[in-house]
Amino acid sequence: MGDTPALGELFDPFNGIWQQQVDELSETKKPIVGTKQPVQILYDSMLIPHVYANNEQDLFWAQGYITAKHRLWQMEFQTHAAAGRISEILGAKEGVLNYDREKRRKGMVFGAKRALAKMREHTQINDYMNAYTAGVNAYITSLQKKDLPIEYKLLGYEPEPWTALKSALLLMYMADDLSGYEVDAQNNMLIQKLGKEMFDFLFPDRSPQGIDPVIPVGTKWDFEAQPMPEADTAYWRANNLTQVEATRWYTNQYKLGSNNWAISGKKSKSGKPILANDPHLKMSLPALWFVMHLKSPNINVLGATLPGALGVIIGFNEQISWGVTNAYWDVKDWYKITFKDNRRKEYLHDGKWLKTQMVLDTIRIRGAQPFIDTLIYTHHGPISYDRNFKPTNNHYNQALKWLAHELNLEQLTFIKINQANHYDDFVGALKYYSCPAQNFAFASIQGDIAFWVNGKMPLKWTEQGKFILDGNNPKHDWQGFVPATHNPHVLNPPREFVSSANQHSVAEDYPYYLYFNKVEYYRNRMINELLDSNQVFSVEDIMTMQQNSTSLKAREFIPYLLTKLDSLPPLKSKHKKIIQLLENWDYNYTKDSRAATVFDIMWNQLYASIWEQLRSEADYIPSAFHTIYLIKEFDGLSSEHQKMFPNFEKMDNLIADALQVTEDSINKLSEDALPWKKANPTLVQHLARLAPFSLDSVQVDGHPDCINAIGKQHGPSWRMVVTFDDEQAIGYGIYPGGQSGNPFSPYYSNWVTRWANGQYLPLRLYSKEEIQSQIISSATINPNAL
């Protein structure tokens, strides 16, 4: 077997690609057995499975089975990716091997195994995990070769049995996606180069323009804070990082974000709270999310599930609804390690030589000899970068301390939230949660709205972990954790709403040190501006708000630019067309806006040229928000600061250049290629990047700066709005994909157009009787034959 599967096997009409048109609506011919009591699965007209079980274990068995039925290849591929096992599928390719090694060296499998051990100790979760695993495996063993998802046939491999470890790996996959980004090496390199004063000026922890944190300013903390540990100042001086290290250890820039908010009954037309959530993750096919309704004696929940994880991750039950966004807490730190000698058996800590643990890690490679890597563990964590992997001249040995290695019972949190009846249940569920820290928005039928920025928070001294730490210095070790009840939270705030969009969690009066790897400045203020009005919202208003495509960045910069151009008449007359478009723009990134395209080209050009030097040296530059502040405040800055940026002195020239570049680019485009939808189509790509299984030009409103944060490949991967009537929650939701993972199925991408048009699907906690008129397909799982 080489790179391509054997042609005969692939084209064989009895087992190969021609068998792919599986009818998802047909009932399974062979009876499904394996549960303790019968379980019924009824699909509504959108292919959303409603699962009715008589006990929780059967419920999770069925969740495993049904998820595998529609998403088997995806759930296995994602966990293979998390475990660094892609070489097993794709064979000997250097890039793939490096990908696998990096995953293993940052402790993805190490973390997953530890998380699994924790879950095994908890009887209930252990039982549920085993049931889920058995369900997935019952589906896998029922498959004949011809039934395998197309990706297996094309890549020429077969599914292996599911394990609870794979579910743990999926949690690691999400933890990596949401807390795997950090900028410690860049920070260290830049502060060495620029000095602390200048570094803080360019990269302030909090903008001098003020912030609008998740937990509203003025919220009283209802706890007695623990003392902060003693700080070590200017420890970054001990490192001597070069550009090579800073860029080589750089984790790719996050393109993710998310919004969530909830309004109280006082702000809603119906008098009941409304909750909204849209996580902006990578939009892929098969979609990241799979919608399910799970019902058993103690659970009745509906919402977005993650194939591979138990329960609903974002959704609602009869009494409550919840949604999450990423908190961007810095929970990933690097320690520089000093080995005693070349054998690397011992390393220095607190003046003593501690023993390392050395593990030979075998990476199987399809069609080639396995690759054996040496993994070295310290008490901080695994050594990711050393002489064997991405080595540098300075011979740095970088040990990783990452909260994702200490996952807790995140799975229990979600299952308990799935069953929560009120605020206290919800809060009770959160304490089992460790990583990745999330902004949990909450609304209940009782009329409560609440917000918890929740995750395990390392107790750090100021700036601990913002730069590369010293693995020898015991002061640099994490000094324990902040008690879970001290996590930032608010219940029923006076402003009658809660919200988050990846901004700072808290104002400066929060008694613990938190460093944010990335903070968002535009979406959150837009959301708060819209909610902090006298408007009373209907569910439709909230849906409209999720599609709001107003850019605060444009609204805050264009008027300044136009005023500036008034003082530069030659420029103004030279670029009449551009200026006219910008003058008449309402700052909305709507599909047909030509001004949006023009502004985007112009801003990107200006932003890049302002930081040209910094970008070439560090590939890490101040945020757009801070940049605009510096542009506007330039005249008032000290000459020291002004001098540091020769580019700023030439600001007029930079603007002139940016306008010229914009003019040139739009002149190259034909008139009908100018609207935003044409200039910036969205790609919803198949996970294996196969073009015929991807949608390459979805036309939508939106931009990452807007509430409707649609970028090239990231965007609202799930949109949900939930409210309540007198009896229960009523939901609406949609994602850019479809319930089926089979690219040949009519249910593979059938929601994309509706999603692009801002439509939602009704989500109801139907009883078996209520759903009858809508059933398009059904299945029954029976107890093991006697």
Place this chain on the structure above:
Amino acid sequence: MKSIFIFLVTIILCFLFQRYIELWWIFALPTFIIHAIIAKKGHFAFLQGFFAIFVLWLGYAWWLNQAGDQIISLKMGQLILGDLPHQLLLLATGFIGGLMGGFVALCGKQFGLIIRKKNKKSSFHYN
């Protein structure tokens, strides 16, 4: 007439074998045996095997593809053939199966001839 009969028998047997045994090459077994049994000089084993499997694979693939409104040939064609007409994928399927069928039939015939020659020789020996 006889060659049409062999052609049909090959198709039917291969269909049954492939339908119930999950090995893509299992058609080789009946094709080989049939052509070994009827082997004689001057029969066009390759062409017979080729057309039998060509028709079987193309026909079955076509039928499955039609049932799914051609979505398989459309998407897989785009993946494998790029801009070429997607129906070529059906022809390619028939051709790949046919080619293998032809060679197997040829091997079967040669095998049959050798065996018979041997048997003849051995019968001479005993007489």
